[in-house]
Amino acid sequence: MRLSPSTDTLRASRNRSRRRGIFAVLALAGVTFAGLGALRRGPLPAVEVNAPLGALGRATPVEVAVSAAGRGMSRVEIELEQSGQRFPVAAEEFATPPGWKLWAAGTRQKSWNLTLGKDSLPQLAEGPVTLRVVATGAGAWLRPGLAATSEQVLPLRLTPPSLEVVSTQHYVTQGGSEVVVYRVGATSVRDGVEVGDWFFPGAPLPGGGERDRFALFAVPWDVADSAATRLVAADEVGNRREVDFIDRFTPVALAHDDIELDEKFLARVVPPILENTPSLTSKGNLLDDYLQINGDLRRANADELRVLAARSRPEFLWKAPFLALPGGQVMSAFADRRTYFYQGREVDRQVHLGFDLASIAKADVPAANGGVVVLARWFGIYGNTVVVDHGYGLMSLYSHLSSIDVAEGDAVGRGSKLGRSGTTGLAGGDHLHFSFLLHGLPVRPVEWWDAHWLTDRLKRKLGDALPFAG
Template identity: 40%
Template sequence: MNKDTSLNKKRSTPKLPLGGLLAVIILLALAAGLFMIFRDTTPPVVTITPDAQQLGKESIVTVTVQDPGSGLRSLDIYAVQNGQRSPLAVKAYPGGIMQDEETITLAKSNLAEGEFTIEVTARDASLYPFGAAGLVKLEKSYSLDLTPPRIYVESPVNNLNQGGAGLMIYALSEEAAKTGIQLGERFFPAYLQPGASGGRFLYYCMFAHPWDVPAQDFKPFIIAADSAGNSARRSFNYHTNPRAFRSDRINLSDGFMEKTIPEFQGLVPNEGSLLDQYLYINNEIRKQNRAKLVEFSRQTSPVMLWSGTFVRLPNAANRARFADARDYMYQGKKVDHQTHLGLDLASTQQAPVPAGNDGRVVYADFLGIYGNVVVIDHGLGLQSLYAHLSSVAVGPGDMVTKGQIIAHTGATGLAGGDHLHYGITVAGIPTQPIEWWDGTWIKHNITSKIQ
C-alpha cells in the first residue's frame, strides 16, 4: 500500500502558480487586443462616378464604398458649391457592413448651375491607431449645366411628298451630343457644318416622309441633346403631299426558286420546301438587308459630296416602281406581301452602270436579296444603291464621280432577269429616287435652302 501511494505521488502533475495563470490570461488578452487593432490597417475604398465632367439636371452621381476588413462605420456625402456645404447623404452603420452604394439624383438637389464638388468621407470600424487608419476622404469636381440647347429654325418652308425627302437647316445655341429629326421610332441625324458664328452652331438634316407613314400621321420634330443630357424638341412648318402607290403581283415558280435559292447557300436553313426557303429569304433576309442599309448610312460625310441632278442608267426602261405593293402568288394562292423600295431599270444585258453622283463607296459586295451591290455615300446620310449587279468595278473607300462606270447590270439576288435595282436612301430609309433626277425639285427643296 505504501509503495503504490508513493508511486501515485510521483506521477501527479504540479499545479501552476496563481500568478503564472494570471500572466497567461493577460498575454492572451493582449494578443487578442493587438489582433483587433492590427487586423485592419487599410481604409475603405471609395469611388465616385460618372467620370464625365459635365452633368445635367437628370444626371445621377453614384458613390460606392467598401471595406472588407473591419467593415464600414459611417459615410458622409456633401455637395460643395460657392463655399456652401450641403449634405446629400449621412449614414451610420452600427452593425457594420462591408459595402454600400448611394445614388444622388441632381434633380432633387438644390445645386445651382455652375461648378460644384462632391465630397465623400468614409470611416471603417478599425482601431489602429485610434481609428485614424480607417478614414478616407475623396473629392470630385463637376460642372452642372441646367440649360437645354435652343433651336433656331433656318428653313421656314419645307415641302415633301410621301415617300420623298427633304432638307432641314437649323441652328443650336451649343454643339449637340445628339441632334436630328425624330419621326416616331425613326431618327434622321443632323450634321454640324463648319464655321459656327454668333454663338450659333449650324446643322443640316436630310430627312424623309417614309412611304409607309400616312400623311395624317407624319409629325416630325427637331430634337437636340447636349453632353450634360439636357434635351429640347421643336416642331417646324412643313407641307407634305400624300401619294398613292401601285399594286403588283409576283408569280413564283418552282423553276425560279430552284435557280435563285442556291445563291443564298449558308444563309437559309436547309429544311422545308422550296417555298419555305424562298419565304425565309423574302422576309428574314430582307429585314437583315434593310437593317444593313441603316448601318451604312452612319458611314456618311457630314458635308455634301454631290452637286446637281443625279444621272440615270442610260437607255433604260422603267419596270417596277418605288413603293409598289407586291403580292407573291404560288399555285394561285397569295403566300407573301412585300414593298418594292427602289426603281427597276432594264437596259441591255450587263449594261454599264454609272454612279448617280459624286461620293464615296461604303459597300461593294453581296447583300442578300439585292445580290451584288454598290452603295455610294453622297453626304448628310444621303446614299445611292445599285443592286443585282453582274460585276463590280469599285471597292469600299473609293471616291467616284458622277457618271463614272462602277458596275454592270445583272440578275443576282432575287432578280427575275437582268436589270438594275436603283435606290436612294436617307438615313438608311428608302426614298423616291425620281426626285433626284429632277433639277427643279433639287433646286426648290435642297440647294435653294443652302444658298
Template identity: 35%
Template structure:
C-alpha cells in the same frame, strides 16, 4: 519534471496563440470581409446643372455600401440633400440629388457638391472604408438657342426635305432632328460656325410626318423647334404575286444553297419565307449600317448631279411597291421594294453619276453583289444584283466612272440593276435624286438662300 511539463504546455499554448494571431492577421489582409478599398464614386469634377432634373450619381464597392450622404454648399452654408443607409449588401447604389426647396439660394451660380460614402467592410476597427468626393456645380438654366434659317417648302411621303438652322449653347451636349416615328437625323455644320444643314426623310411605311430640331445642353436644358414642312401624301403601288413552283425550286433553292445552306432542309414555301423575311431583314440591316454615317466636318456647299445609273435603262419595277405573295391563292409573305429596277442589255455597265466613296462592296443576300457609295451629307446610292465589281470598299470614285455590270445575283430573275437612294439609313424615292428641278428647288435653293441670310 513537473516544471518542464508545465513549460512545454506554456510554449505550446504560446505557439498556438502566435499561429492564431498570424492567421488572423493574414485573414484580415486577404478576406473580402476586411477589404481595404474605399468606395468608388462616379462624380465629375465639374457639372452643369439646371436645378430641375435630379443629378444621378452612382456609388459602388465590392463589400457593399452601408452609408451615402450628399450635401450642397453655397459658400456660406451646407445643406444635406440626401442620406441613405443600407443593411443589405448592395455593391452598386444610385442616388438622385435634387435641389432643396429651402436652405440654399436658387439664384446662386456656383455650388459645391460633396458625396460621402462608407462601405460594409470590417476594416478600420469595423468602421469600414470611407470615400469623399467633391464637385463644382455650375448652374445653367438657359435653354440652347435654336432658330430655322430656311427649309424646303414640302416633303413628299417616301421623299426628302432640307433644313438649315442655327443652334448655339456654350455647353451643347447633343443636337439632332427628332421625328414622330422615332428616327433621329443628325445635322452637319454648314457655312459658318453655329449653323447646320440636314436632310430628313419620310418613309413610305409611315402615314404621317413631323420633325423637330432638338438641342440639349450639359445642364439638361432642352430646346425644341418644329420644322414647318407642307406634307404631300403619295400612294404607292400594291402588287399580288402568285408564287410558281419553278421559281421556288429554282431561284429560291439556289439562293438558299449559296447563301444560307443551313436552311436547305426547309420546304419550298419555308425557304421563300426565310429569304423574303429573315434574309431580307439581315440584308437591310447591313445596308442600314453602311448608310447611317453623317459627316461632322463643316461644309460650305453641296451639289449633286441627277443620278442616271444605267444608260438607256428602262424602269421595270417601281420604288415603294408593297408586294403580297400567294401560293395557291393563300397568303405566304409580303415585302416592300426599296428601289427602282432598271433593265438594259445583259451585263450592261453601270456608272455613278456623282463623286463619292465606296463604303460597301460585297455579297448581300437578296441584293446579290451589292455596292453602296457615300456622296456626303448622309446621302448614299445603292447598286444591287451586280454581275461583277470594278471597285472595292474605300475607293474614291468620280462622276461617270463605271463601277460594275448588271447581273442576276441575289434575288434577281432577269439581268437588271436594283438602284436605291438612302438618307441617313432611310430608303427614299430615287426619282427625286434623278430630277434636276427637285434638286434645285428642294436642296440648292434652300442652301443658297440660307447662305445669303447668314451673311446679313
C-alpha cells in the same frame, strides 16, 4: 546533512511552473486581443464616383463605388450640397468584425447606382452642386474608423439648348427628302431631325458660324403626315428643345402589286442566296426558304444598311445632278406594296423600297454621282451589290448585278462604271434595283434625279455650303 527532494516534490514544482507559463501566455494573449479590439482599426476606404455625363440634369445616372480592405467599411454617406444646404441621398451602415478577429472580414465592396437631379430633389436650382461621399472604415473600441471623403462639383443644368431655324420653305413629300439649316446653343451635344424612330443627325454648316448646322432628313415612306417630324437639340444631361418646322407635307398614295411565285422562279433564286448567306439554314422546301429570305433576310439587310450609314463621310462628294440608268425603263416604282401568291393563295407581303430599271441584258451600270464605294459584294436579297457614299448620310445602292467592277474604298466619279445589270438575288429578270438611302432609310429617287429639285430644295437653303452647279 542535506536531504534530496522527493520525486513527487519535483513533479509538483514542475507542474506549478508549467501552469504559471500557460497563465502567462494566456494573459499575454488576452492583453494582445484586448489591445487589438481596443486599438486595431481598418485601413482608409477608397471612394470612386463615376458621373459619366459631367453634369446633372433632371434625372442623371451617377455611380458610387466604395472599397475597404481588411475588416471592410462601417458606414457610407452620400449627399448633395448647394448654397450651404445639404441634401442626404443615401446612407448605409455595415457590421464590422471586432479587431481581435484577425481572420474575419466585413463588407469590403459596395456600389450605388443613383439617379440624381431636380426630379428627385426639387429644392435644387440651376448652378453648381457638390456631390459628397464619406466612407468610414472599420473602427476599434478606443479608435474611430478612418473616414475618406470624396467631393465632386457638377453643374446642374435645367435649361435646354437654344435652337433657331434659319432656313425657310421646308416642303417634304411622303418618302421624300429635305434639308433644314439651323443654329444651336453652346450646350447642345446632339441635334438633328427626329421622325418617329428615325434620327437624322445634324452637321456643321460648311462656311457657316460656330453654331450653324444643317441636317439632311426624310419622312419615311410609311409615315402619312409630318406630325412626328421635329428639329431637336439636347445637352449632355437630356434637356432638349423641339421645334416644329415643316411648312408643307404632301402625302403619296402608294401603289400595289401582286406577284405570283412559281417553282421555276423559286428553284432559280433560292439556292444561290442560301449558298451565299451562311447565316441562313434551309427549312427543307423552296417556299419556306423563299419566305425566310423575303422576310428575315430582307429585314437583316435593311438593318445592315442602317449601320453602314455611320461610315458616310462628313462632306459633299458630289457637285452635279444625279444620273439614272441610261435608257432604263421603270419596271417597279418606289414603295410599291407587294402581295405574293403561291398556287393561288397569299403567302407574304413586303414593300419594294427602290426603283427597278431595265434596259438591255448586262447593261453597264454607272455611278449616279461622285462618291466612295462602301460595299461591293454579295448582299442578301440584293445579290451582287454596290453601295456608294455621297457624303452626309446620302448613299446610292445598285443591286442584282451580274458583275462588279469596283472594290470597297474606291473613289468613283459621276458615270463611273460600277458593274453590269443582272439577275442575282431576288430578281425575276435582268434589271437594276436602284435606291437612294439617307442615313440608311430608302427615299424617293426621283427627287435626287431632278436637277430643279436639287436647286430649289437644297441649293437655295445651303448656298455656298453645297458645291452644286446645277
